[in-house]
Amino acid sequence: MGLQKMCRKSKNMKFVRCMAGLVSLAVICIFSSMSTAASGSASSYEYRLKATFIYQFVNFIYGWKFEQEKDEDNKGEEKTIVLGIIGKDPFGEAFKPLAEKTAKERKIEVKRFEGFSKLKSRDEEIAVHPQIDQLKKCDILFVCSSEQKYIDKILSPIRNERVLTIADTEGFLEKGGIINFIIEKSKVRFEINVEGARRAKLTIRSKLLRLATDVIMEDEVEDE
Secondary structure (H helix, E strand, O other), X not given: OOHHHHHHHHHHHHHHHHHHHHHHHHHHHHOOEOOOOOOOOHHHHHHHHHHHHHHHHHHHEEOOHHHHOOOOOOOOOOOEEEEEEEOOOXXXXXXXXXXXXXXXXXXXXEXXXXXHHXXXXXXXXXXXXXXXXXXXXXXXXXXXXXXXXXXXXXXXXXXXXXXXXXEOOOXXXXXXXXXXXXXXXXXXXXXXXXXXXXXXOOEEOHHHHHHXXXXXXXXXXXXX
């Protein structure tokens, strides 16, 4: 097979995967009702949906840290997308069904971090999270609702890092977060902060922006 033909085939495969991801994401948007008829618990079903959304988001965003790496970087290590969850984790086993799936040819590795809400309960005076270096290494960081009072503390050191920040907390985008889940008409939806993505040197594809319920172009954060 000639080189030109191989390149064409590679591009076609990427297009097919992208279109499949777009269809999957659109289907999730349409059928993401919070009905508990077949799901047991509304909360667990909600976070299974959100986990699936997060998995699909990966394919519609460019500029990830791993896309900047050279082939010889991290040679021999398993290629993963690191998803950090900071605070009181509401996902439970929601990511388990996705354990063997890949996004951009990588599996998602979930890491959990104590939130400021728990650290503060120990009467410790903490300005910066003790695991900030690990947080910066995440590709995605989900900020749990338990951390609503500490969003600025969490986001401030990582706003300019290539980290996709996600939450389901009111006011998250205005403070510089990139994607925020909402419940609209009993369905899981999401809104996007384009300025937050720009600050993190991430590019969100227009196809994903069109599926968002709201897209804001500016937030309340002053660039340093």
